[in-house]
Structures are given as structure tokens and as C-alpha cells.
Amino acid sequence: MERWRLTGRGTGTKPMPQASVLRWGKFAPAKAVSTLASYNKLSAHWREVFGCRVQRVAVDGGFTCPTRDGTVGVGGCVYCDEAGSRAAYVEPQLPVREQVRRGIEQMRRRYKAEKFLVYFQPYTNTYAPVERLRALYDEALDHPDVVGLMIGTRADCLGEDILALLEEYHRRTYLWVELGLQSASDETLKWIGRGHDLATFERGAKEARSRGLGLCAHLIVGLPTDRPDDHLAAADLLNRLGFEGVKIHSLYVSRNAPLGAIFEREPFDLMTRRQYVERVCDILERLDPRIVIHRLASDTDARTLLAPLWCLDKSAVIADIEAELERRNSRQGCRLPTRRNP
Numbered sequence: 001m002e003r004w005r006l007t008g009r010g011t012g013t014k015p016m017p018q019a020s021v022l023r024w025g026k027f028a029p030a031k032a033v034s035t036l037a038s039y040n041k042l043s044a045h046w047r048e049v050f051g052c053r054v055q056r057v058a059v060d061g062g063f064t065c066p067t068r069d070g071t072v073g074v075g076g077c078v079y080c081d082e083a084g085s086r087a088a089y090v091e092p093q094l095p096v097r098e099q100v101r102r103g104i105e106q107m108r109r110r111y112k113a114e115k116f117l118v119y120f121q122p123y124t125n126t127y128a129p130v131e132r133l134r135a136l137y138d139e140a141l142d143h144p145d146v147v148g149l150m151i152g153t154r155a156d157c158l159g160e161d162i163l164a165l166l167e168e169y170h171r172r173t174y175l176w177v178e179l180g181l182q183s184a185s186d187e188t189l190k191w192i193g194r195g196h197d198l199a200t201f202e203r204g205a206k207e208a209r210s211r212g213l214g215l216c217a218h219l220i221v222g223l224p225t226d227r228p229d230d231h232l233a234a235a236d237l238l239n240r241l242g243f244e245g246v247k248i249h250s251l252y253v254s255r256n257a258p259l260g261a262i263f264e265r266e267p268f269d270l271m272t273r274r275q276y277v278e279r280v281c282d283i284l285e286r287l288d289p290r291i292v293i294h295r296l297a298s299d300t301d302a303r304t305l306l307a308p309l310w311c312l313d314k315s316a317v318i319a320d321i322e323a324e325l326e327r328r329n330s331r332q333g334c335r336l337p338t339r340r341n342p
Contacts, residue, residue, distance in 0.1 A: 039332040055113035057103035060092035072195030081256040148174030155204025184234035216245030222271040235286035249298035273310040289333030
């Protein structure tokens with residue numbers, strides 16, 4: 001548990017390149033945020049690409065993670081719960097094909113979606129032999145209404161064979177590869193037990209980009225060893241590396257994660273809702289307007305959430321972010337410090 005000890009740092013309470021995600025055949029490129037929107041919403045991007053309502057369907061492929069199996073650690077990252085933070089509706093005991101079928105039925109009823117992307121979400125979804133990955137990815141695509149894949153993984157789990165496989169699927173279908181950044185601070189990455197440093201993230205992202213893969217970063221706001229400048233540094237990093245997407249959410253404490261035991265033993269300050277809203281707006285202002293915003297708040301499980309309770313009202317948090325951007329007369333990319341690299 002020593003790696004998770006607090007250190008006293010404050011919480012501070014052009015079109016996209018053709019070599020990138022645009023090799024989607026008939027699919028149109030993502031555009032910069034429209035004049036009517038304050039940020040580049042994923043839902044609008046999907047409607048532009050597919051011409052209809054598209055929804056994610058999360059599945060569990062039965063993977064583990066190098067921070068759990070002893071390769072770089074045990075117990076997982078400090079914030080990650082025992083289920084790998086998978087969606088509550090996922091039934092991991094079922095084959096992927098059946099998870100897809102049931103997920104589509106549920107999302108079709110709830111959102112009236114017409115097409116679906118299968119999201120390999122919990123743990124590290126490239127952490128297996130290529131033959132197993134291919135079988136699972138093909139199983140996920142074997143539904144007439146599935147139009148692509150979203151694969152969550154780590155930058156240190158992208159060997160040459162994995163990259164070649166992902167490039168193959170990138171050429172076959174619509175594909176997002178989601179890489180966990182979490183923080184642009186090496187101190188924070190060490191504190192959370194990430195098992196790799198920022199240089200490893202950069203190296204993995206560059207190798208994936210060299211294959212033309214469309215990348216989405218996962219960023220946590222509110223980690224107690226992060227400074228406000230670290231969040232802006234993360235935005236600058238994603239701009240520089242040419243990421244096409246980002247998923248942002250606040251730090252929350254699950255009783256089933258290592259952080260839960262730490263918090264119950266020695267409570268520490270978490271961001272208020274207002275602090276989070278302001279920080280996210282600062283990040284959005286710094287992000288290239290062509291980056292698609294996949295998420296601004298997380299879905300949390302009320303049964304296991306210890307804090308902060310404001311995370312439970314996801315819609316209200318998003319509404320607050322949009323209202324704050326309007327109050328500032330601001331928008332994504334309005335404080336972009338430099339031009340994005342091609």
C-alpha cells in the first residue's frame with residue numbers, strides 16, 4: 001500500500017490526417033466542433049458517420065491486466081474495482097456473442113439506437129495471444145447491427161503482433177483504440193500503481209498512430225497527487241500526439257477498489273462538483289476542437305460508491321459543464337496554445 005501514500009501535492013481543489021481514423025472507407029472524417037456546439041460530442045460524430053443513432057454495447061472478454069497478474073503489479077490500479085469498472089449490465093459469464101445480443105436488445109429499447117459498437121471495456125483487452133483476440137473480436141462483429149469495435153487497453157500492451165492485428169481490424173471496420181492515460185504526471189502514475197510511466201504511454205501512442213489507428217485517451221480528473229497544471233499538460237499531450245478522442249471523468253471511490261480501503265482508513269479531500277466542472281472546462285478549452293469528446297462524466301454504481309455522491313447524477317454534471325462553457329462564452333479549443341501536429 002506504500003505506493004498509494006499521499007505526498008502532500010494539492011488537488012487544486014485542419015481536417016484530421018488521412019492516415020488516422022479516417023481510413024474508415026465510406027465513413028466521413030470527424031470535424032471540428034460546430035458553430036452550434038461548445039464541444040465535439042461523440043453522439044453527433046457517430047450520427048455524422050453512420051447517419052443514425054449509434055450506441056456502445058459493453059462486453060467482458062474475460063481478460064486480466066498486468067497490474068493484477070504480477071507482471072507489473074498485483075491488485076490493479078488503485079481506483080479500479082474488482083470487476084474492472086465494467087458496466088453494470090454486463091454478464092461476464094456469457095459468451096461474447098450472447099453478451100452482444102443481450103446488450104443490443106437493452107440499448108435498442110432504452111435509446112432507440114439502430115447500430116451498435118461493441119466496447120471491450122474491463123481490464124486490458126489486448127492482453128492475450130493474437131489468436132484469442134481475433135476469435136473474440138470476430139465474435140463481437142458477428143451481428144448484423146454491429147458496425148465496429150472499441151477496445152480499451154494499455155500503452156504497454158501493444159506489441160508488434162497486437163498492433164498488426166489492430167491495424168487489420170482498423171482496415172476492416174470502424175475502430176477506436178482506447179488508451180488509459182489517467183494523468184500526465186509520473187508521480188501520479190506511480191501513486192495509482194499504473195505500472196508504467198508517461199514515456200511508455202507516449203511511445204505506445206506513437207506506435208499505434210504510425211499504424212493509422214484512431215486513439216481515444218482515458219483521463220481521470222481529481223487524482224489527489226495531480227496539480228491543475230497536470231490536467232492542462234494532459235490536454236497538450238493529447239493534442240501533440242494526435243489523439244482523435246478523449247474520455248474524461250472524475251475520480252470516484254469504490255468500496256471494491258484498493259482506493260476504497262485507503263479512503264475508509266484515512267479519508268482525503270475529493271473534488272467538489274463545482275471544482276470538477278471548472279477543471280473540465282479548462283481542459284476542453286485547451287483541447288484541439290477536432291478531438292471527439294467520448295465522455296465528460298462517468299456512470300457510477302450507487303451500491304459500491306463511497307464518494308463523492310455527486311457522481312451519481314451524471315446528467316446534472318454534464319449540464320453544469322455545458323452551462324459553465326456558456327457562462328464563459330467559451331468552447332473546445334478556444335485556448336489552444338499551439339497548432340496541432342499533423
